[in-house]
Amino acid sequence: AQTVTQSQPEMSVQEAETVTLSCTYDTSESDYYLFWYKQPPSRQMILVIRQEAYKQQNATENRFSVNFQKAAKSFSLKISDSQLGDAAMYFCAYRSDKAAGNKLTFGGGTRVLVKP
Amino acid sequence: DTGVSQNPRHKITKRGQNVTFRCDPISEHNRLYWYRQTLGQGPEFLTYFQNEAQLEKSRLLSDRFSAERPKGSFSTLEIQRTEQGDSAMYLCASSRPFRGLAGGNEQFFGPGTRLTVL
Numbered sequence: 001a002q003t004v005t006q007s008q009p010e011m012s013v014q015e016a017e018t019v020t021l022s023c024t025y026d027t028s029e030s031d032y033y034l035f036w037y038k039q040p041p042s043r044q045m046i047l048v049i050r051q052e053a054y055k056q057q058n059a060t061e062n063r064f065s066v067n068f069q070k071a072a073k074s075f076s077l078k079i080s081d082s083q084l085g086d087a088a089m090y091f092c093a094y095r096s097d098k099a100a101g102n103k104l105t106f107g108g109g110t111r112v113l114v115k116p
Numbered sequence: 117d118t119g120v121s122q123n124p125r126h127k128i129t130k131r132g133q134n135v136t137f138r139c140d141p142i143s144e145h146n147r148l149y150w151y152r153q154t155l156g157q158g159p160e161f162l163t164y165f166q167n168e169a170q171l172e173k174s175r176l177l178s179d180r181f182s183a184e185r186p187k188g189s190f191s192t193l194e195i196q197r198t199e200q201g202d203s204a205m206y207l208c209a210s211s212r213p214f215r216g217l218a219g220g221n222e223q224f225f226g227p228g229t230r231l232t233v234l
Contacts, residue, residue, distance in 0.1 A: 004158075006158075037225075043227065044119075044120075044225050044226060044227040044228065045159075045207070045225040046225070047222055047223075050222070091158050091159070093158075102147075102211075102221070103149065103161040103164060103172070104149075104151075104159070104161065104209075104223060105161070106158030106159050106160070107158050108156075108157055108158050109156075109157070109158050
């Protein structure tokens with residue numbers, strides 16, 4: 001079974017600065033997807049960024065970028081130019097490309113606090 | 117708004133009572149997922165439907181839990197004889213049909229139903 005680990009329960013960042021969230025995962029599969037989801041307080045979870053394991057190039061979405069290290073099974077998220085609206089729980093998630101249903105396996109989450 | 121909706125948003129019940137939650141997915145999404153999220157944790161997969169067929173159930177889904185999607189549209193999750201350990205946020209998500217490696221079909225989440233069992 002796949003597992004996803006987020007070792008940082010909470011990270012604090014100054015507005016306009018950069019913060020990096022860590023995520024490691026364990027799998028024996030070669031084809032899979034990795035995701036970062038954002039869950040603001042009392043609001044629904046939204047997808048921040050997605051990485052296909054077969055792609056070597058790291059995904060970027062505006063101020064959000066990932067560092068995908070397939071051999072090390074590491075998938076970190078960098079938030080640049082942090083804004084107050086970035087404050088939320090961030091979850092790293094894994095999805096097999098072979099298993100039926102494509103369910104998501106989530107890490108425990110990292111709370112991001114943004115200081116004005 | 118054409119996003120995933122869930123009702124009720126909050127439910128408080130006494131131990132031993134039955135509760136039912138509803139999820140309305142995005143129209144044309146044929147896959148529907150249920151997850152459970154306890155406080156301070158990431159969501160955990162419970163079950164999923166493709167159209168009206170329930171194709172996978174987690175071992176977290178005890179006999180007291182039952183989910184249906186009778187016409188392949190909305191889904192219900194019922195918990196019988198609730199226990200305090202059932203207190204959690206129940207999340208629903210939906211996605212389009214999977215289209216292979218290039219598809220990467222995204223799961224869209226609803227706001228969740230927060231259950232408190234007293």
